Amino acid sequence: MPVIVTGILVILLLLPSLALPLKAPSCTEQVIGDVKIKCGVFAQSCGQVQLEIGRLKQDDAGSIKNARFALLACRRDYKAIAWFLEYYFKTSAAGFNAPPKFDAEEPEDDYREPVGMQVMEALLFDKNVVARKEKLQQLADLLVNAAHNLPGLFINFHTSDAQLLRSLQVTLVRIMTLDITGYDAPLFKSGIAEAGDAMVALQNALAPYLRQQPSARVSSLLADGISYLKAHTDFNSFNRMRFLTVYAMPLQEELNRYIVQAKLDVKSTGIFNAQAKNIFSRDALNSRVFLDFPEKNRQLIALGRRLFFDKRLSGPATRSCATCHQPERYFTDGLPQSKTISRHGHVLRNAPTLLYAGFQYSQFWDARAKSMVEQVQEVLHNKQEMAGNDSIIISRLLRDKSYAALFKSAFPMPVYQRATMYGIAEGLTAYVLSLSPRNSAFDRYMAGDRAALTNSEINGFNLFMGKGQCGSCHFAPLFNGLVPPFYETSEMEIIGVPQTDSRKNALADTDEGAYRQMPVNYMKGAFKTPTVRNIAKTGPYMHSGAFHNLNTVMDFYNAGGGNGWGLNNGDQTLASDSLKLTKREIKAIVAFMNILTDKLVRKKGLDPKLY
Structure with a gap:
């Protein structure tokens, strides 16, 4: 009897736990689970590329054709996971699909030799492919090893719904600005087909969210956009304007609205403003990345505008910024190279327009200045351009009482409220950043x-x-x-x-x-x-x-x-x-x-x- 009672008690204790339903995987867990599967498919494709590269033979056009076909199939399988890797693991993504050119940020950096599928594409379209076989085999080996190491990326990997949805917003911009241009497959001319693959990947990643919180508009735009891409795969004749205006831009707007309504929006901190209506909206790129000042700081822009036309910034007080960047010439001077300040010669390079010039991470034609503030300071001191002297410039401006008011209103911090060279550079930068009308x-x-x-x-x-x-x-x-x-x-x-x-x-x-x-x-x-x-x-x-x-x-x-x-x-x-x-x-x-x-x-x- 005691044994029977004990058994009944054990069963009763187990019943509640047996009755509990299995916890359904979250949306992120479902999406990441699917990405893991797709990584395995991609790794198999990489192995096939390696196999076909090994089979390349002289005077065998069929072997070259097979190697190209294998690489193209591999590229398309990569598009199923590209959105994930290129958002969360940029370095790994670069190993698979970086542009076929050297990369280094600074002179002292070790240069990074290009690797990956874009480099292999270039070699497979070389005039003598078989002569490149050894290099292709090295690249194929690297590709296979990197693909087999992809599971390691998921160890202790966690993300939020908000970040995952932001990655999909970024993916749509990539499709609109890179994929349809053939940026990463210029010789295959497979950009439209690959854009379709990327859209399918976006659709698959959104599926768990749309099941949980449906949006007929997002679903239909996705499906219609994919159908359009799949029905018009010829690269040269593809109507990009129709794709953008009828499908992609409305989808971007609806996806943004969907994310906001789900309260899963992430504040944009970089230059790309995900809150903008679409990538062609005037507010799609955030100028504050290039100069941290409120965009509505009209006082700083007004100071910069005044300085831009002021000849007292040059050593002999004979030229201003507007001498070489004339507004009536769309902020150029119409010359092959601008005249030196002595007017007896020319500077080394052409004076480019200042319209949109602030929206770059490096300045000058050779990108030697890492900010526009740095560029302004160099130009002011350049003996051929402005030949300025700090103390003389500051003394000239201090004698002008109108500048005292402009500096005070432009800079809230007292340390900058008197004319300084850095304040001058910031004011000019703010003005140049404002030269982005976007009204064409x-x-x-x-x-x-x-x-x-x-x-x-x-x-x-x-x-x-x-x-x-x-x-x-x-x-x-x-x-x-x-x-x-x-x-x-x-x-x-x-x-x-x-x-x-x-x-x-x-x-x-x-x-x-x-x-x-x-x-x-x-x-x-x-x-x-x-x-x-x-x-x-x-x-x-x-x-x-x-x-x-x-x-x-x-x-x-x-x-x-x-x-x-x-x-x-x-x-x-x-x-x-x-x-x-x-x-x-x-x-x-x-x-x-x-x-x-x-x-x-x-x-x-x-x-x-x-x-």
Whole structure:
């Protein structure tokens, strides 16, 4: 009897625990579980690439075709996990899919030799693929090892719903600004198919959240966008404008709204503002990253505007910033190289427009200044440009009582309320950062005015972002070197600009660019990628002002840059093969660039020359 009673008690004690339902995995657990599975699929694809590389044989076109096919399949499997790796594990992602060029942040850094699928793509399209077999095998081995190590990333890995959803917002920007341009598969021209793969990955990651809190609008936009991408996979003919305006931009807006309503929004701290309506909205990029001041600090901007036109900032008080950056010329001077302050010679490089110039992480053509504040100070002291002297500049400004009021209103901290060189530099930086009107016909179109562009101009945009490969270096939305989707770096390129715009008599330029401060071979001839906004008004072009019209610029790029013009630059980062653009296509791209022209509005109540 006691044994029976004891048994009954044990059963009764167990019943509550047996009755408890199994805890359902959270949304993040479901998503990460799926990513782990996809990592395994990707690792298998990497193994197949390794196998096909090993089978490469001389005079066997089939072996080359098989290796390319295996790599392309591997790339597409990677897109299923790219959103996760490129948000949470950027270094690991770079090992799989970094651009095929050297990378180093500072001269003293060890350079990082490019590895991964983009490098392998370039080698597999080389004129003599089999001669590159040993290098390809090394890269394939690295790819396989890295893929097999992916499970280690999940050890003690935790994330929140809010951060995971933010990663998906970033993924959508990547699709809109990189994938559809063919940025990471320029030779395969698989960008549209890969954009579709990335959208499917986004859909899969959102699925647990949409089951828990449905949104018919988000679900339908996702499904329709994927269908459109899968139905129009030809890279050159893909209508990027339609994809962006009909599917991607509305999806970005609805996804943002969905996340806010779910109370899972994360405050944006970097340059990318996830709270903006879409990536083409005027507030999509946060200027405070480049100068930490309230964007509505009109006093600091007013101080900078006044300083910009003040000749007392130069040593002999004969020129101001506006001498070489004239508002009526869209903040350029129209010269190949600006005149020196003595007016007896010219400076080394062209004076670029200041419109949108503040939205870069490095300044000067060779990127030697790490901020605009640093650049301003260097220009003020440069003997060829402003030839300024700190004590003389400050004494001049202190004698002007109007400046005392401007400095006091611009700087809340007493230490900055008297004129200082740093305060001058900050004021000028704030003013330059304000020179981002975003009111061109293109901007109006993206904001909803569908009458703002002609069919030819829309076609030009599609070519710019696609076949012309312009948008894979001049990134949307500012069409400069700010690299999406995080916009945390400014890209530099070696395009092989010649001394003049004469193709028949092309000679290599002697300006070594960033090599001066970073003396490694892969920086010879490297220059910062400028914006093409307002390009119709800001010629002549390139760092030297060598090109005098956009048609010649387009001929240069269409031919394959300096190498296409016969200059044989082994370190050129621009593809050397012809883009095969027709004259009509070039005309359409130029038409698109022309409609990137802003309307500059003079400030009311100020000197007519002040913008």
